[in-house]
Each structure stands twice: as structure tokens, then as C-alpha cells.
Amino acid sequence: MRRSSCLLLSLLSSVALAQTPDLNGFWNAQLVPAPEGQMLLDKLPPDAVFINDAGAGELGEGEYSGLQLSDEARTQVANYDFAVELTPEFACAAPSVAFYMQAPFPMEIHQDEKLIVFRMEYYDQVRLIHLDGREHPPADVPHSKSGHSVGHWEGDELVVDTTHIASGSFMNNGFNHSDNIHLTERFKLSADGQTLFLTQVTEDPDVFAGKAARYMSWRKGEGYVFPYDCDPNYSGE
Amino acid sequence: MRHFNSRTFTSALLVLLAALPVSFAQAHHSFAVHFVAEANTEVKGVVESFRFANPHGVLSFNVTDANGVTTQWKAETNSPNILRRRGWSKDSFKPGDEVTVLGFPARDGTPFMRISKVTFADGHELIGQGAAPPAQGEAD
Numbered sequence: 021m022r023r024s025s026c027l028l029l030s031l032l033s034s035v036a037l038a039q040t041p042d043l044n045g046f047w048n049a050q051l052v053p054a055p056e057g058q059m060l061l062d063k064l065p066p067d068a069v070f071i072n073d074a075g076a077g078e079l080g081e082g083e084y085s086g087l088q089l090s091d092e093a094r095t096q097v098a099n100y101d102f103a104v105e106l107t108p109e110f111a112c113a114a115p116s117v118a119f120y121m122q123a124p125f126p127m128e129i130h131q132d133e134k135l136i137v138f139r140m141e142y143y144d145q146v147r148l149i150h151l152d153g154r155e156h157p158p159a160d161v162p163h164s165k166s167g168h169s170v171g172h173w174e175g176d177e178l179v180v181d182t183t184h185i186a187s188g189s190f191m192n193n194g195f196n197h198s199d200n201i202h203l204t205e206r207f208k209l210s211a212d213g214q215t216l217f218l219t220q221v222t223e224d225p226d227v228f229a230g231k232a233a234r235y236m237s238w239r240k241g242e243g244y245v246f247p248y249d250c251d252p253n254y255s256g257e
Numbered sequence: 258m259r260h261f262n263s264r265t266f267t268s269a270l271l272v273l274l275a276a277l278p279v280s281f282a283q284a285h286h287s288f289a290v291h292f293v294a295e296a297n298t299e300v301k302g303v304v305e306s307f308r309f310a311n312p313h314g315v316l317s318f319n320v321t322d323a324n325g326v327t328t329q330w331k332a333e334t335n336s337p338n339i340l341r342r343r344g345w346s347k348d349s350f351k352p353g354d355e356v357t358v359l360g361f362p363a364r365d366g367t368p369f370m371r372i373s374k375v376t377f378a379d380g381h382e383l384i385g386q387g388a389a390p391p392a393q394g395e396a397d
Contacts, residue, residue, distance in 0.1 A: 080289040105286035251310035
């Protein structure tokens with residue numbers, strides 16, 4: 021009886037693992053996100069402001085997709101000096117996960133039952149998604165560009181919650197998010213396993229009201245993430 | 258405030274598609290602020306140096322006008338990582354190469370641009386940002 025129970029548990033565990041989507045591999049960012057990810061788009065909060073800059077897109081100076089900026093953010097963008105962007109000091113300042121996920125660069129995903137690693141080519145950033153049930157650390161733990169991510173599976177969707185993200189560019193146009201930004205993401209594979217879709221919902225009451233959303237996608241490919249090895253000696257002038 | 262819905266996404270997607278190919282823009286700095294996406298500039302000169310490192314490669318070359326006045330131009334590339342996958346390398350240029358450089362001009366009017374295409378004296382070309390539709394799945 022005991023042996024039968026063990027066998028049954030083992031079998032159920034194997035079935036569960038077999039049903040977990042396999043995100044492993046090399047993924048090319050799509051310059052224009054694939055519209056086939058509609059099932060994730062349909063789950064976005066209806067009041068979220070959509071930021072359409074994923075992949076090849078970029079918002080210009082003063083364009084914030086209709087987000088209502090806080091007074092603090094308005095002051096920040098009004099005082100932003102774009103000339104600093106062409107200096108060596110700025111060249112290798114990595115963006116945060118709130119921006120870099122939608123950049124048009126490849127990534128590798130390495131997946132285990134309790135940990136998923138995203139190796140991003142853009143600025144050599146690495147994300148760890150903890151699936152072991154841990155919670156976020158205390159609020160005063162130092163923040164980083166990739167933040168602290170915990171995830172779980174809801175059916176075939178990977179749901180990731182990220183906090184502790186260090187302040188950085190939010191739209192690559194002088195508008196920065198704060199250290200208090202909170203990111204909720206849903207990843208889902210296409211039926212053929214060759215396209216990966218992602219929606220992000222962002223909240224950052226320090227700099228904008230309500231919620232913001234992004235959507236992006238990747239195609240599975242053959243290759244490797246190259247080192248970015250940013251050289252701070254860059255100067256555009 | 259513009260909220261998300263499927264229609265918004267579809268409209269936004271169409272706008273983005275209409276803006277291609279010149280909006281292959283993301284970089285460590287704002288493209289739209291520093292360069293004119295709606296314009297092209299083309300100059301012919303002689304290579305002085307080439308630096309091929311992220312976040313942008315920089316080609317320095319000298320352009321001599323009809324009056325014999327020489328101006329040093331600088332032209333930055335999009336990410337070298339992307340260009341490596343298109344065949345660029347740190348040895349793509351050597352001092353003395355005669356090149357015709359097509360790109361998006363700097364907004365401030367300085368002799369600076371983002372490279373779209375470089376044509377060498379023997380006719381071979383290197384493609385930079387937004388000069389040709391990228392292959393499926395290829396980032397820019």
C-alpha cells in the first residue's frame with residue numbers, strides 16, 4: 021500500500037513537471053510584438069495605460085503614453101538634461117527590468133523547477149525568478165536593476181512579481197521610475213512553443229497614477245547571448 | 258489618460274508598423290531626441306578610426322569639401338552586438354578607407370549621425386540601423 025502511494029505520488033509529480041511549459045532556450049526579441057499573445061492582453065487590467073514602445077518602438081521627449089505624472093516626476097523630466105546621455109558617465113548605466121525586458125536584444129532562459137534564470141544580452145543583465153515559495157526581502161534591503169522576483173505557475177502561465185528595483189529609465193526619454201516600482205508579469209508560450217509572450221503591469225505611485233502596461237514577444241532561435249561588455253569610454257561627441 | 262484595450266493595441270501596432278523601418282531606435286540614449294528620424298544625410302570621407310564596443314560603435318572620418326576644407330565627422334552605430342550578427346567586426350574599417358556614410362543626422366546640426374549604411378569604394382556595403390527590413394526575429 022505504502023509502495024503504491026509512493027509510486028502514485030511519483031507519477032503525479034512527473035505528470036506535473038511534464039505539463040510545466042519549457043521556456044529553456046535562446047529567444048530573439050521581436051521588433052514588433054506578435055499579435056498572437058492576445059490571451060495575455062485580455063488579462064491586463066482594463067484601466068492600465070498601455071505603453072507602446074516594446075521592441076523597435078521608442079517614445080519621444082515629452083511623450084508618456086498618457087500616463088498622469090506626479091508632481092515629482094514632472095519636475096524630474098522638466099530638469100532632465102539630454103546632453104548627459106552622450107557622456108561616458110552615462111554610457112554604461114544599465115536600465116532596470118522595468119525597461120530592459122522590452123529592449124530589442126536576445127535573451128537565454130535557463131529553467132529549473134524552483135528557479136528560472138533570464139540572461140539578458142542588453143547590458144549583461146541577469147534575472148532570477150524564484151519558484152520555491154520564498155517571499156520578497158524586507159523593504160530596506162538594497163535594490164538592484166533586476167530587482168527581486170518570485171514566481172509561480174497559473175496553469176501554463178508563469179506569473180512573476182518583482183520588487184526592489186533600483187530607479188532607472190522607464191521610457192528612455194528622460195522619465196525615470198522610482199525605487200518603489202512594482203512589476204507584475206505574465207509569460208506564456210504559443211501552442212507550438214516557438215513564441216514567448218509577456219505582459220507587464222507596472223505600478224509606481226511616486227511617479228505616475230494608476231497602472232501602466234507593456235506587451236512584448238520573442239521567437240525561439242538558435243544562438244547564444246553575446247557579452248555586452250559596455251565600454252564607458254563611449255562618447256557620442 | 259489612455260487606457261489599454263485590444264483596439265488601442267491594434268491601433269498602436271499599426272502606427273508602429275507605419276513608422277518602420279526608421280524607428281529601430283532603442284539604445285542607451287534616446288534616438289528621437291538626438292537624431293532626426295525623418296531625414297537622411299550622406300557624406301563621403303576617409304576613415305580615421307573605428308571603435309566597435311557597446312553601447313555604440315563610433316566611426317570617425319574626415320570629409321573634405323569643394324573648397325578643400327576638411328571636417329571631422331563622427332557616426333555612431335546601433336549596438337555592435339546586433340551588427341556582429343550582420344557581419345560587422347572591429348576590423349570592418351581601417352584608417353584610409355574611402356567610405357560613403359548614410360545616416361540619420363544629429364538634431365543639433367553637428368557633424369554627427371547614426372549610421373544607416375556604409376558603402377566602400379569597392380561597392381560593398383555594411384547595413385546599420387533601419388536601412389533595410391530586418392530578418393524575422395532579428396533585433397536592431
